[in-house]
Amino acid sequence: MMRSLLFLLLFTSLYGLDLPKNAPYPGGVIVKEVKSKEKPKAYHGKKELMVLPSDKKDSYLIIAGISLNQKIDKAYSVTLQEGGKSRKLRLELQDKAYQKQYLVIKDERKVSPKKMDMKRINDESRRSREALALFTPRKFVSLSMEKPVDVDIRDDFGKRRYFNKKPRRPHSGVDMSAPVGTDIVAPLGGKIVEMGAFFFNGNVIFIDHGLGLVSMYCHMSKFSVKKEQSVKKGEKIGEVGATGRVTGPHLHWGVSLNGSMVDPRLFFARSAYTKKER
Numbered sequence: 621m622m623r624s625l626l627f628l629l630l631f632t633s634l635y636g637l638d639l640p641k642n643a644p645y646p647g648g649v650i651v652k653e654v655k656s657k658e659k660p661k662a663y664h665g666k667k668e669l670m671v672l673p674s675d676k677k678d679s680y681l682i683i684a685g686i687s688l689n690q691k692i693d694k695a696y697s698v699t700l701q702e703g704g705k706s707r708k709l710r711l712e713l714q715d716k717a718y719q720k721q722y723l724v725i726k727d728e729r730k731v732s733p734k735k736m737d738m739k740r741i742n743d744e745s746r747r748s749r750e751a752l753a754l755f756t757p758r759k760f761v762s763l764s765m766e767k768p769v770d771v772d773i774r775d776d777f778g779k780r781r782y783f784n785k786k787p788r789r790p791h792s793g794v795d796m797s798a799p800v801g802t803d804i805v806a807p808l809g810g811k812i813v814e815m816g817a818f819f820f821n822g823n824v825i826f827i828d829h830g831l832g833l834v835s836m837y838c839h840m841s842k843f844s845v846k847k848e849q850s851v852k853k854g855e856k857i858g859e860v861g862a863t864g865r866v867t868g869p870h871l872h873w874g875v876s877l878n879g880s881m882v883d884p885r886l887f888f889a890r891s892a893y894t895k896k897e898r
């Protein structure tokens with residue numbers, strides 16, 4: 621009895637974290653506690669940041685996503701607004717080396733699109749940006765996510781990518797290889813705010829979790845949800861596919877916080893990691 625109680629206490633303090641890991645580097649998440657009598661609003665530039673009550677008195681947590689393009693020689697600046705006053709915080713950043721990755725895509729048009737593809741591509745990238753920029757009110761019970769597909773996650777977040785030897789944007793999510801038709805579930809509750817058949821992302825779904833946290837699921841074969849539908853954590857949203865720019869069937873999973881794509885693995889309860897991933 622004592623032993624299990626002790627274990628439970630240890631587990632709660634070490635692994636029961638419902639918050640993302642503090643990872644103050646490009647592609648990571650800053651978790652910063654601030655003292656304040658009332659709940660402050662926080663901004664990075666014009667972008668509103670997630671603020672949650674801390675378990676300490678008069679304390680709040682700022683949870684900020686850091687862009688993969690963030691310069692690490694500049695501190696991450698946060699403007700805090702408390703009542704009528706505002707103050708600036710400058711948070712230290714760490715370096716993080718991401719490797720290069722060279723991929724070969726058979727469909728050259730998916731690497732160097734034709735002129736006639738550009739209107740569609742621009743329209744889809746606007747729809748993606750709008751979905752990822754959402755900041756909707758929500759009270760979180762927990763921010764801890766589960767895996768959308770029950771397989772190992774490839775360690776390919778942030779890699780500087782070359783398609784058919786041409787430099788393209790860094791890989792802003794993680795890939796999970798699985799056969800076409802494998803179930804994809806919502807890693808956290810939210811609302812389906814955007815979906816469609818996109819040029820690069822293939823069949824894609826965006827889930828708004830609230831307070832600037834939005835996730836995306838690419839290259840799907842099938843949808844099991846409709847736009848504007850609410851989904852619970854663990855609910856099926858569709859199936860793995862190989863649509864869009866792919867080398868084979870897999871789920872590309874992206875997580876955006878305050879408009880910055882961050883490493884989705886930072887949102888796992890630590891107990892959800894396999895030993896290798898932890």
Ligand SMILES: [Zn+2]
Pocket residue numbers: 791793794795871872873
């Ligand atoms: Zn990917």
